[in-house]
Amino acid sequence: EAQVTQNPRYLITVTGKKLTVTCSQNMNHEYMSWYRQDPGLGLRQIYYSMNVEVTDKGDVPEGYKVSRKEKRNFPLILESPSPNQTSLYFCASSSPGLGDTQYFGPGTRLTVL
Amino acid sequence: AQSVAQPEDQVNVAEGNPLTVKCTYSVSGNPYLFWYVQYPNRGLQFLLKYITGDNLVKGSYGFEAEFNKSQTSFHLKKPSALVSDSALYFCAVRATSGGSYIPTFGRGTSLIVHP
Numbered sequence: 001e002a003q004v005t006q007n008p009r010y011l012i013t014v015t016g017k018k019l020t021v022t023c024s025q026n027m028n029h030e031y032m033s034w035y036r037q038d039p040g041l042g043l044r045q046i047y048y049s050m051n052v053e054v055t056d057k058g059d060v061p062e063g064y065k066v067s068r069k070e071k072r073n074f075p076l077i078l079e080s081p082s083p084n085q086t087s088l089y090f091c092a093s094s095s096p097g098l099g100d101t102q103y104f105g106p107g108t109r110l111t112v113l
Numbered sequence: 114a115q116s117v118a119q120p121e122d123q124v125n126v127a128e129g130n131p132l133t134v135k136c137t138y139s140v141s142g143n144p145y146l147f148w149y150v151q152y153p154n155r156g157l158q159f160l161l162k163y164i165t166g167d168n169l170v171k172g173s174y175g176f177e178a179e180f181n182k183s184q185t186s187f188h189l190k191k192p193s194a195l196v197s198d199s200a201l202y203f204c205a206v207r208a209t210s211g212g213s214y215i216p217t218f219g220r221g222t223s224l225i226v227h228p
Contacts (some may be wrong), residue, residue, distance in 0.1 A: 004156075033215050040122075042220030043157075043203060050214065058215075090156060096214060101147070102205075104156040 002027045006091050006105035013081060014113050021076045021108050023091030029103070031094045032074040033058070034066065036087040037107075043090070049074055050096075081112040115140040117204050117219035125225050126194045134189040134222045136204030146187040147205040147216060148178055157203060163187060174198070194226045 004025045013019055025032065033048035035058075045058030049068040063085055065077040074093075078085060089108045094100040116139045126132045138144055148160040161172025168180045178189045187204060201223050205216035 031215060035218070040220065042119075043218035045215065045217070048215045092157075094215075100214075101159045101162060102149075102157075102216065104149075104158070106156045 002103070004091055004093055004103050004105035006089075006108050008108060009106060010109050012111045012113065015082055016080050019078050019081060019110075021078075021089060021091075021110070023074045023076065023105060024072050025074075025091075025093040025103070026072065027093060027095070027103065028071065029093035029095045030071070031096065031100065032068065033092050033102075034064070034074070034076050035090045035092065036060065037090060038087050046076070046089075081110075083112050086110060086112050115144075115206050115208055115217045117206050117217055119202075119204055119219035119222045121222050122220075123223045123225065125227065127227050128196050129193050132191050132194045132198070132224065132226070134202050134204075134224060136187045136189065136219060137185050138187060138204070138206040139185065140206050140208050141211065143209045144187075144206050145209055145216070146178070146180060148172065148176070148187075148189050149203045149205065149218075151201040151203065151221070153200075160189070160202075194224075196226045196228055199224055199226045 007022045034046040035043045044060045047066040049055045091105040092102040094102045118137045146163040149157040151157045163170045163180045171177045201221045203221045204219045207216040
């Protein structure tokens with residue numbers, strides 16, 4: 001089944017404790033991206049990647065890191081999480097071409113205390 | 114830069130009535146336009162997209178959207194709403210050339226269909 005998976009689905013952590021949210025897709029998509037969803041703000045793009053070893057900042061990259069060492073994986077790293085990073089995070093993938101559709105993961109709900 | 118505006122935070126409609134969820138966009142050049150739906154506690158699902166050609170696009174679950182270049186709009190419509198259509202709807206745009214090739218999303222519109 002074609003899908004995007006994220007782990008963990010739920011995470012409660014404390015300020016300053018490094019964490020990684022994994023994202024993996026099995027559709028051989030070139031493009032991958034991370035979004036955060038906050039009430040009243042909708043979806044905001046954090047980072048995106050157009051291919052292996054190619055990443056770029058989105059609209060709200062501060063406090064986040066990403067890497068793209070393999071085509072299928074695009075982990076999101078929070079080196080020192082803070083409470084303002086409490087949010088719902090989505091990973092998405094797509095393939096270039098005519099009007100590529102994004103496929104979204106199920107989301108990771110992160111709470112930073 | 115590309116951007117999307119969804120002017121309504123919430124749309125209320127009675128079951129069986131037509132519904133419209135509004136979206137306007139800004140992008141350099143020609144756009145690719147998308148609508149996604151998010152049901153409670155779920156990820157986003159693709160509904161429909163405009164690439165080129167016919168301005169009226171038909172998608173999943175009986176939804177359609179009309180691309181209007183002069184008004185830079187891409188409103189989502191359905192002739193007869195169902196209670197099960199209640200969800201959060203996102204419009205997205207990306208440029209057909211240049212830029213990041215990753216869509217920019219609007220803030221979302223909550224659709225509530227009353228029985």
